Amino acid sequence: MERIVYLDNAATTPVDAAVLDEMKPFFIEQFANPMTYMHSSAGDVAQTAVEEARGRVASLIGSKPEQVIFTSGGTESDNWVLKGTVERASRERLHKPGHLVTAEFEHHAILHSALALQRQGYEVTFVKVGHSGIVDPDDVRRAMRPTTVLVSIMHANNEIGTIQPIADIARVAHDHGALMHTDAVQTTAHIPVDVDALGVDFLSVSAHKFNGPKGAGVLFIRDHAALYPFIDGGGQEWGLRGSTHNVPGIVGLGKAAQLGKERLPGELERLTTLRNMLLDKLSAGIDRIVVNGDMKQRVPQNLNIRIEGIDNEPLLLAMNEAGIIAAGGSACNAEETLASHVLTSIGCDLKEAKSSIRLSLGYVTTEKDVDRAADVIPGLVKFLRSMA
Amino acid sequence: MDKYSRVTIREFMSPSNIGHIDDPSGTGHITDNADAVELTLFISVDAGRITDAKYRIAGCTALIATLSVLSKELPGKTIDEALTLDMPYLSGLLEGLPESKWRCARYAVQALHLAIEDYQSKTS
Numbered sequence: 393m394e395r396i397v398y399l400d401n402a403a404t405t406p407v408d409a410a411v412l413d414e415m416k417p418f419f420i421e422q423f424a425n426p427m428t429y430m431h432s433s434a435g436d437v438a439q440t441a442v443e444e445a446r447g448r449v450a451s452l453i454g455s456k457p458e459q460v461i462f463t464s465g466g467t468e469s470d471n472w473v474l475k476g477t478v479e480r481a482s483r484e485r486l487h488k489p490g491h492l493v494t495a496e497f498e499h500h501a502i503l504h505s506a507l508a509l510q511r512q513g514y515e516v517t518f519v520k521v522g523h524s525g526i527v528d529p530d531d532v533r534r535a536m537r538p539t540t541v542l543v544s545i546m547h548a549n550n551e552i553g554t555i556q557p558i559a560d561i562a563r564v565a566h567d568h569g570a571l572m573h574t575d576a577v578q579t580t581a582h583i584p585v586d587v588d589a590l591g592v593d594f595l596s597v598s599a600h601k602f603n604g605p606k607g608a609g610v611l612f613i614r615d616h617a618a619l620y621p622f623i624d625g626g627g628q629e630w631g632l633r634g635s636t637h638n639v640p641g642i643v644g645l646g647k648a649a650q651l652g653k654e655r656l657p658g659e660l661e662r663l664t665t666l667r668n669m670l671l672d673k674l675s676a677g678i679d680r681i682v683v684n685g686d687m688k689q690r691v692p693q694n695l696n697i698r699i700e701g702i703d704n705e706p707l708l709l710a711m712n713e714a715g716i717i718a719a720g721g722s723a724c725n726a727e728e729t730l731a732s733h734v735l736t737s738i739g740c741d742l743k744e745a746k747s748s749i750r751l752s753l754g755y756v757t758t759e760k761d762v763d764r765a766a767d768v769i770p771g772l773v774k775f776l777r778s779m780a
Numbered sequence: 781m782d783k784y785s786r787v788t789i790r791e792f793m794s795p796s797n798i799g800h801i802d803d804p805s806g807t808g809h810i811t812d813n814a815d816a817v818e819l820t821l822f823i824s825v826d827a828g829r830i831t832d833a834k835y836r837i838a839g840c841t842a843l844i845a846t847l848s849v850l851s852k853e854l855p856g857k858t859i860d861e862a863l864t865l866d867m868p869y870l871s872g873l874l875e876g877l878p879e880s881k882w883r884c885a886r887y888a889v890q891a892l893h894l895a896i897e898d899y900q901s902k903t904s
Contacts, residue, residue: 702838705840706792706844710793713789713793741813742816776838777838779795780838
């Protein structure tokens, strides 16, 4: 059977073999609960492994280790920071419902958390995004109110890959006395992510987007006192996040962070080249093709194109039949036949949104994969267009 | 979780009767921008029976597969028989179309009804 060409790395990535190797002992041999480290040498081994992973993540994002709090992934981190921060600042500082600023094209982990806050009486502004797919810091400035407690803008969009001016937006937030969060799920280990350079107070990370395991993530928290716990329980993670540590997951996340840091400069260059090659070849083979979002301010692994006159659903299915895996909107919404909210937020009409596909590259992507995709996709587009 | 049957995928990957009919007895046209659908169904009718059905389609997988099986069912049927073709029956021919896709696939049946209305308005 021919090798599957996997171009959906923005949805998830395979676990790196070296990551799995480091995780394995923590399922059966080193299964101890890290919280028992005071009286158990087995617990001490697990605790040491968790702290080593914490250090590796801290090194990747330029934080102090104690600012790295382990969670179950990006969605939990996003839920926690929005709800925990807005509730705490509203109750303890404002003494009335606070205001949150975010953007229309955020991941649903942010959008739906923001709507949940709105239902509870907090105020939310969803800033609009222009055609380029980049939030204008001045639009954030105009959205600020005296009661704004948090600004949350993603570092790079999950569908179109556009990189946001987070440092500038963070300055706007801080000028108005608000805290700044960024969802860095699509950028961590792909482009340089440094919490001080970005000027953020919180940052969400998910391991499975950079060859780590699913179910492991991080919320970087600059000041532990800035938010309420989200999962109440034991004293894990400085009492901020209860639940027995997911030791294998955390160890895998740490290893993926270490590998990600080592590989980043080379991968950034390699994937940028491959991605641009893919676009050039597809543009040569298909007429009426448009890139969604700014092409320069974009993570190296992302290509999102609109192919006039086709519906993305049959195209993706035909690609799958040919062994090429890609996506329409985000994987989280693949069951819906609705147009992507990201694409409509940058001004695509419904028809344009439904004729768009996302091709996302990763560490496993080779030049051969790109060649094969560029050979096969134009034929499938021709096949679909021939029916019309 | 709903997913396409192998029959549906096969039908979609090699659809029957794509094309158009010169001087058709009836034509049904549907455009829906929100669903990104553009569909024209042509029928030929002779001595009260449908003799041929062809279509041009830009739309989703379910609609393409449904049109393909519908177009194969129509020849030989009277207008009354053709009007009995509905989504449960056509879905059955595709070994079960996911229910979430019925809304889009139903454009096939609607186009047939429009083509029949067109035929009837010309002959009445």
